[in-house]
Amino acid sequence: MSWDMVIVVDPDQDDAEYSFAAASMGRTCRAMTEAGMLVTVDPPVFRKAAEFGFTMDDLVRYYQAGPDSPDIPDAFYEMRRANQAARDRAVEQPTGIPAYKFASNDRWLVSPAEITAALAVYDGLAQAEQDELFGSLGDWDGWIAFLRRAVDRRGFRVE
Known part of the structure; x- marks a missing residue:
């Protein structure tokens, strides 16, 4: 690493x-x-998947699907933006x-x-x-x- x-x-x-x-x-x-x-x-503090309406299994599935997948809900990208904002603070x-x-x-x-x-x-x-x-x-x-x-x-x- x-x-x-x-x-x-x-x-x-x-x-x-x-x-x-x-x-x-x-x-x-x-x-x-x-x-x-x-x-x-x-x-x-990072926001949790449940706050956006999905589970950890959903998260794994979304990451595996890739960014161009039509199956990924907007809430997933909202969560990623919120957590990146926490990393940027x-x-x-x-x-x-x-x-x-x-x-x-x-x-x-x-x-x-x-x-x-x-x-x-x-x-x-x-x-x-x-x-x-x-x-x-x-x-x-x-x-x-x-x-x-x-x-x-x-x-x-x-x-």
């Missing part, structure tokens, strides 16, 4: 993607959490990137404000602290450069 971070604006440019393998993502998240760049906040007055956004690769949007808050924490660390926390991580400088680019390009998605 891997995590692909894809910048929102101009995602086809060469510098618009950053990928993590599962092991390196875990190490990076632990270091970012220890530094205070990843923060614990409650994740959004930014934390008000963030102090870092919400850790739950890195817990899965479900197209979470990490907002410029969340990234800026995380970078402020990082930039506030003494060089010795940065070296201790992040020195053993392979391409830490590349990750930080990606985060800085993403701020001006409406954030990034975790895919």
Whole structure:
């Protein structure tokens, strides 16, 4: 399993993607959490299939049918839009990137404000602290450069 971070604006440019393998993502998240760049906040509440009038078996059938199937009700697409809106929601007055956004690769949007808050924490660390926390991580400088680019390009998605 891997995590692909894809910048929102101009995602086809060469510098618009950053990928993590599962092991390196875990190490990076632990270091970012220890530094205070990843923060614990409650994740959004997702709407349930029953609220839209169908069961989990219906959901499986709709996903298997594919997006062009005439058998998929409009309520299915309404549910998907509502749940994507929950994934797109930014934390008000963030102090870092919400850790739950890195817990899965479900197209979470990490907002410029969340990234800026995380970078402020990082930039506030003494060089010795940065070296201790992040020195053993392979391409830490590349990750930080990606985060800085993403701020001006409406954030990034975790895919």
